[in-house]
Amino acid sequence: MDKPVFLETKNIIKKFNEVTAVNDVSINIYRGEIRGLIGENGSGKSTISAIISGLLPKTAGELMLQGASYNPKSPLDARDNKISMIVQEAGTIGQLSIAENIFLGDEVRFYKNGVIDRKRMQQEAEKALALIDYGDMDVSLPVYKLNFEQRKLIEIARALYYEPELFIVDETTTALSHDGRQLIHQLMRKLRDQNKAVLFISHDLPELMEICDALTVMRDGNLITTIDRAEFDEHYIKQSMVGRVIEGNYYRSDFDGSHGEQVMMRVNGVHTSLLQNINLELHQGEILGIGGLSGSGMHEIGKVMFGELKPDQGEVIVYGERPPSRKQAEAAKHENDQQQLYPQLVKNVQTAIANQIGYVSKNRDQETLIMEASIKENLVLSALDKLAKFGLILPAQEKSFAAKQMQNLNVKASGMNQPVGELSGGNKQKVSFGKWIGNNSKILILDSPTRGVDVGVKTTMYQLLYALKQQGYAILIISEELPELIGMSDRILIMKDGKITNQFIRDEHLSESMLIDYMI
Numbered sequence: 001m002d003k004p005v006f007l008e009t010k011n012i013i014k015k016f017n018e019v020t021a022v023n024d025v026s027i028n029i030y031r032g033e034i035r036g037l038i039g040e041n042g043s044g045k046s047t048i049s050a051i052i053s054g055l056l057p058k059t060a061g062e063l064m065l066q067g068a069s070y071n072p073k074s075p076l077d078a079r080d081n082k083i084s085m086i087v088q089e090a091g092t093i094g095q096l097s098i099a100e101n102i103f104l105g106d107e108v109r110f111y112k113n114g115v116i117d118r119k120r121m122q123q124e125a126e127k128a129l130a131l132i133d134y135g136d137m138d139v140s141l142p143v144y145k146l147n148f149e150q151r152k153l154i155e156i157a158r159a160l161y162y163e164p165e166l167f168i169v170d171e172t173t174t175a176l177s178h179d180g181r182q183l184i185h186q187l188m189r190k191l192r193d194q195n196k197a198v199l200f201i202s203h204d205l206p207e208l209m210e211i212c213d214a215l216t217v218m219r220d221g222n223l224i225t226t227i228d229r230a231e232f233d234e235h236y237i238k239q240s241m242v243g244r245v246i247e248g249n250y251y252r253s254d255f256d257g258s259h260g261e262q263v264m265m266r267v268n269g270v271h272t273s274l275l276q277n278i279n280l281e282l283h284q285g286e287i288l289g290i291g292g293l294s295g296s297g298m299h300e301i302g303k304v305m306f307g308e309l310k311p312d313q314g315e316v317i318v319y320g321e322r323p324p325s326r327k328q329a330e331a332a333k334h335e336n337d338q339q340q341l342y343p344q345l346v347k348n349v350q351t352a353i354a355n356q357i358g359y360v361s362k363n364r365d366q367e368t369l370i371m372e373a374s375i376k377e378n379l380v381l382s383a384l385d386k387l388a389k390f391g392l393i394l395p396a397q398e399k400s401f402a403a404k405q406m407q408n409l410n411v412k413a414s415g416m417n418q419p420v421g422e423l424s425g426g427n428k429q430k431v432s433f434g435k436w437i438g439n440n441s442k443i444l445i446l447d448s449p450t451r452g453v454d455v456g457v458k459t460t461m462y463q464l465l466y467a468l469k470q471q472g473y474a475i476l477i478i479s480e481e482l483p484e485l486i487g488m489s490d491r492i493l494i495m496k497d498g499k500i501t502n503q504f505i506r507d508e509h510l511s512e513s514m515l516i517d518y519m520i
């Protein structure tokens, strides 16, 4: 029997001034189906989903919900029509509690004699969290105390509480650890089996092919094709996405895990509330990977090494080119006669940047980018030192630097003056990566660097990282994506419960399951 259509988009067009983000898109979304949506960064996936879920108005076209005209004015309106979406970036408000976030905009359901019945709100919030087996969480905690993954889980609980008939998940799984991914896959399958509709946006093609019943491909705002599960073919899907045949290696192809002798950063006996006695060295010309589950502490290591999180005990040393003081320079010179590198304590972000450390945070929208500033301003911000001549930065230099970075990473935008906040998720990620590459940084700490980035640009990023390694850069990649760690690292450290549990040297026989054994 044919599946019933739940939602239909008819010739939808969305324009942002001169940019046409969605061009004449007509899709049927069925009950009892997980529909995947794939396409290069900026191809219009989030925009069409945002129109369906009331976040954005359409420019033209029509939406039909179970055969009737549907025109959501807001996400709350969409939710009343049983449509919920998990957005790519943080969809919660840090200062509000978990319970307040879950019922944001719907507090009215808890009014008793004109005031909010907090106790009942908290009880209902606990019920929402129980839907994702998270029932023991303290719902009065402010959300800023949670990590990125926990915040995503709160959003998922909120969406499910309202029993959606259409559940839209926009590029969320790459922000989640192995367990979080399993959870969201299970939830999507459960909804599908209950004859609900699911729309799932991801750049992870193997994941989409595993989970989805059908896959719709978008390119440059256009709907290219919809493919049924029986017809899934990786090469054909990739080709439809980019409009050309993709060839060549994704990751580096060598299995030589060697690197320079020179230590560029050293972490000595670091303890924080989560980390326990972390010791590691990052060498010149090395790509060091760190993997683990989201609560393992791997993201905290990046923050500690960039001076953003102060350890309770222990220290982080960077070997930089700049002598910290005349006296220390003399002493350091003696120790490191050959290299002319000077050990310095990473006390804060300023010392990290002064010693040529670059950092891409997992939480890019809050920590790495300035949304209101233009692409150019974001790109040149960390490069100011390099561009400044006698303390002056020439506009022409800024412009050519930004243009080069945009071209290298194929940033899709109307121009370098476009505010970063207007870019698609993957294009924001490219800017946050481009900020540090090509400026003065010789040490790169990259937390989930390819999150939300399409296959073509991922390849470019991997090639770039490999070329930087060969030029002697020291690169730390922190990632939930084990194939990425295996594919790129000279050495991998696996973490569990705040400790390093094992180390793996680059080897062609290394497999995901070998790493997972030390994570769980």
Ligand SMILES: Nc1ncnc2c1ncn2[C@@H]1O[C@H](COP(=O)(O)OP(=O)(O)OP(=O)(O)O)[C@@H](O)[C@H]1O
Binding pocket: 016, 019, 020, 021, 039, 040, 041, 042, 043, 044, 045, 046, 047, 048, 171, 412, 413, 421, 422, 423, 424, 425, 426, 427, 452
């Ligand atoms: N508020 C906005 N103002 C101007 N342009 C915008 C705005 N939001 C999106 N765009 C543009 O619309 C296009 C489609 O963006 P969209 O976010 O839908 O892409 P996407 O396929 O979801 O990409 P990604 O995979 O990177 O998340 C992009 O060119 C983007 O820059």
